[in-house]
Amino acid sequence: MGRIPCCEKESVKKGQWTPEEDHKLSSYIAQHGTRNWRLIPKNAGLQRCGKSCRLRWTNYLRPDLKHGQFSDAEEQIIVRLHSVLGNRWSVIAAQLPGRTDNDVKNHWNTKLKKKLSGMGIDPVTHKPYSHLMAEIATTLAPPQVANLAEATLGCLKDEMLHLLTKKHIDIQFQSPTHAPAPPQNASTSPSYNISSKHEANDDHDTIEKIKLGLSRAIIHEPQTINKPWDANGASSANFPGFHYALPSFGHEGDGSPWSQSMCTGSTCTAGDQQPQFHSKLADGNADDSEGEKDTRNVSSMFSPDCDLWDLPSNDLMNPLV
DNA sequence: AATCGTGCCAACCGCAATCAT
DNA sequence: TATGATTGCGGTTGGCACGAT
Structure with missing residues (x-):
């Protein structure tokens, strides 16, 4: 019993x-x-x-725990592993000596998610928001695309206005030739003017400009979308020491994280990766416990012989979320 | 000075897998 | 083999600290 x-x-x-x-x-x-x-x-x-x-x-x-701030290197490891493993905090924490799964989870939820969002990257899928929108748009007819832009702005408008007002900044898009980048690093981006005044009757113009930019982002091919997460641009300035370098498998293009990303477009679906990755974890480890399997395989991602970038593309195609 | 909102983090909760009887 | 405790994990919450109003 x-x-x-x-x-x-x-x-x-x-x-x-x-x-x-x-x-x-x-x-x-x-x-x-x-x-x-x-x-x-x-x-x-x-x-x-x-x-x-x-x-x-x-x-x-536990005496071996670290209690201080997370270093940039630790944050990079968390983001990289999260892009592959999803919310498997215990496996991620196993790669960070002195950190617990609770630490990693809390740090992700309170800091890293916001940092990625600020870089224009969806923290769930690790894909740029603009690309997600473009992916959705590819499944829609043109009139529906316009409706999508309208609907999206309907959802975002109040929050954006709230943020703009709260920060006392006025964003003016100088050139309509590119989709608007997120307003991080606004002090150095040529696409934004920041001023301390904000007139309520400018809201309409601002929204119209955002709508235009969003529409452009949606109808652009993914490869031509503006890349605010580029290492030379806003992201690195806003995320010191951080380069959004994800596994590369065939897009050896401009070096931007998107060209190195796990997802190569609309073929990327969340549903079919997890079993592949789990089966990979299980291969050759039949005698081990699940946790040990995970730890060993993830450890190998950071070994000199087989780092994260060497994983087969199929294993990296989709985030585990 | 009081109140409110937000961020952070420790701790709790519930579920699933594993283990002991 | 069945049953229920134990362990591990991820999601969620409560409460404290602090800044803004």
């Missing part, structure tokens, strides 16, 4: 851990190790569930 319950939920304390509790748990584990989490709180004199103790130990008390 089964075992007795791990803890009695009524008598278990929740919430923040006190320094005394931390000390009790650390002392106990230093002496006895981490075998059998069910017994640890009882033996250590803690009114906590074993699960809570395990979490506290693994995410905070």
